[in-house]
Amino acid sequence: MDDLRSLREWRAEVPEPGQEWIIPERRRLLTRVRGRGRALRRRLLVVGALGAAAALAVATLWPQPPAPGPANTPSVVRLDSGVVLARAAEVAGRRRGPLVPLPTQWHYTKTLDKQPNSDTIKTHEQWMRYDGMQAANFGEDGELVVGPEGNPLDPGDDDLSPQQYDAKLRELPTDPRKLLAKVTGDRHWIEGAREEGVPKSAEPADARAYRVIMLYLSRYGTMPPRLEAAMFRALALIPGVRIEQGVSDAAGRSGLGVWREPVGDEPRRYDILDRDTYRYLGWRRVWLRDEFLFDDSEPAVRKGAVWSTALLSSVIVERPGQRG
Template sequence: MDDLKILGEMRADAPTPDADRLGGVRRRVIRDGRRFALMPSMLIAAVAAVLVVAIALPMSRSTPEVPSTPPVRTVLLNSETVLEKAAKTVEKRSLAPEPRADQWVYTKSLDRQPSDGKTTVQEGWTRYDGKQTAGRDREGVFRISDVPPDPNDDDLSPQQYREKLLKLPTDPDKLLAHVQGDRHWIDYPKEEAQSGEDPDSRAYRILSLYLGQQAVMPPKLEAAIFRAMAKIPGVGIEQGVRDAAGRTGLGLFRPTKGEEGRRRYLILDPRTYRAMADQTIWLRDELINGEVAFRKGAVFADAELASGIVDKPGQVP
């Protein structure tokens, strides 16, 4: 079973360990795959930003048993209390200096597929100005690739992303109002009327995306994001959620209509409140075309293992 095709309706840019994937590390730097897709049903069908893929699922009489994430007892916390504590913690950070245009953003991640539990570790580098990416292809050859300008691509380079973040309001109410109407993060503007994404869902999706940008995140804005999150109905936090790398953290989530059989978490470090992983856990068996596609306990994950700024591709922090 081809996990990437099956997950096309959830996250069509699920990573593959090759030069094309590493050439798209720029998309990871702006986190999530083009949009950090904690989205409503239409956008989860398009998910993680511009993510629609028409798929034809193979019929199968048997589904392999999937090693699920080892059970951990989670505790539902008071989200307002936790988010305010997070805001008070992060606003004490100092603003990180801006990298030079010719420096590189390094990322290392662990990706896990839900149908067989297979995990892969990815490393990639992207120039801060977005003009080049680097990584190893399937044969292990290290390659540096140019990224030509694309007027139809609304993704942002790390440099452009920082510029956007610095312009956002740091008052929680103003920030919430801004993201509820920010058309930049509408995946299909021409189909907005049919998307069905309400303002609260869009706000949660965009703020979750922003929380994946701590490498360039202004502390006052990060604090405002947590406080704005606390104002969105339905946001929950579970303590003790384990990511695909075996780490436990705070699982931030918001139930999505039509997706009750699985839960998508943004997992935060319980001490620093930095994002550790984007992870979906199946709460029950999921049937597609009458066949079990994903077992209860299956995990689809993108866990960040390391990141930082370096002077040239191939270096690690």
């Protein structure tokens, strides 16, 4: 038997690796050659095999002990944020683009809310007309209440109607660096609302860019695919963005927890993405220390407390009361 011929025939049947494997591995090799990465002595490669999420599993894991924190903080399984966000951009860019809603259509959202110091999970359903002129929700008696004609938004608030959100959204460039510059310099997000008697705080530009991009990603009902892809690439350019797997929302769904180091004594906030589709699932705040209000001797919220939400639906419908 000609062993070399057999080997060549066997090799011909093996497909070439796809770009989802080549790109992350090329990045890993260059990082090692240039000496920029952390010590790779104890790193592991995680290999997944579930459809579109295969490349996510090429993310680098740090098998290090968790940082000191509350007992119910998710176990630290940190991923290479650059690899994860590059894969998220690829998946988002292949979505089918939604139609621009009519002013008389409605944006329906359904969320869950589990606050600290409570075992109750509350369900919230809301309909907001696309032009912002009416809102609807269920009253305490279970009946659907539709607000009167006229702008229901608080004029002193920094909130926007769905149509105004989407108008700002569609003005954003798809170049990641230009997108970052646009959201960072947008006066609307810099100024916001100011409560009487409360001094205005100066938010760092990186923190503002992260917050605004996550806000847009959470309103994915009318998101253009190329723009969503650009947002994930822009997130990768923001310093300090970290990603952990196994972070749960209020519905118990386990996803990818994206976060930045909180400022001062603020709780750590995870923005949670679906690990396959990279759609926004909700957020989770974890108190890393006791929080006291005023001069109270007992903490209002204890270390380890969790406040979580879950976004179950965000769609455009024809009328209030209709669910997507």
